[in-house]
Amino acid sequence: MNELPSPRLRGVKKNDLRRIAELEAKAFGSYGVIDNDLKVMFDPSGPLWMLAEDDEAIWGYSVNLRAADPTVGWIAGMAIHPARQRHGWGQLLLQATIDRLHDYDMRVIRLLVKPSNKVARRLYENFGFIDTGERDNHFGPEEPRMLMSLLLDHPVASPRIRPEVPADPDAFAVTGGTTCE
Structure with a gap:
């Protein structure tokens, strides 16, 4: 197997949204966020988003939002194209995402993951x-999601060692297109 280059990690530009929508559809099927919805979310939260790319293409992304509580961030979507999975791209993108949200003064990061997605759950747990x-029934009957949370230590983050994070009973609802609660 040929060794893949390491990804370049960068913020997202508006002209990247079409490719993110394509990756969303590939990763999440009918549950993926479509191009128009990404455009609406991008205007208030685009500076929080991250991309993983190489000279060939964009291969991964994380769509991130700030909650109504400005110290809480959400990873609303994250995916790596199958051609770049199992090469460390997910770990690098997740670390860059955590760093980005920390740089924007967030102390808690939350996400939703399908309980049966053991690969993603293990990545987040690590x-x-x-x-x-x-x-x-988050996405309908028989579609549960696990809420996972990460408490960032301030002022210096230590992304792999965290104290317990309290549960958030009203975790994820987009409000006004700018924040999540």
Whole structure:
């Protein structure tokens, strides 16, 4: 197997949104965020988003939002194209995402993951995310999601060692297109 180059990690530009929508559809099917929705979310939160690319293409992204509580960030979507999975790209993108949200003064990072997605859950757990609840039927009947949270130490983050994070009972609802609660 040929060794892949390491990804370049950077912020997202508006002209990247079409490719992110394509990756969303590949990763999440009908649950993926479409191009128009990404455009709406990008205007208030685009500086929080990250991309993983090489000279060939954009291969991964994280879409991140700030909650109504400005110290809480959300990883609303994150994916690496299958052609770049299992080469460390996910770990690098997740670390860059944590760093980006920390740079924007967030102390807690939350995300939702399908309980059966053991690969993603293990990745998040390796970075210190813990299970802080479950949402039954989040995307409809028989579509639960696990709420995972990471508490960042301030002022110096230590992304792999975290104290317990309290559960957030009202975790994820976009409000006014600018924040999540």
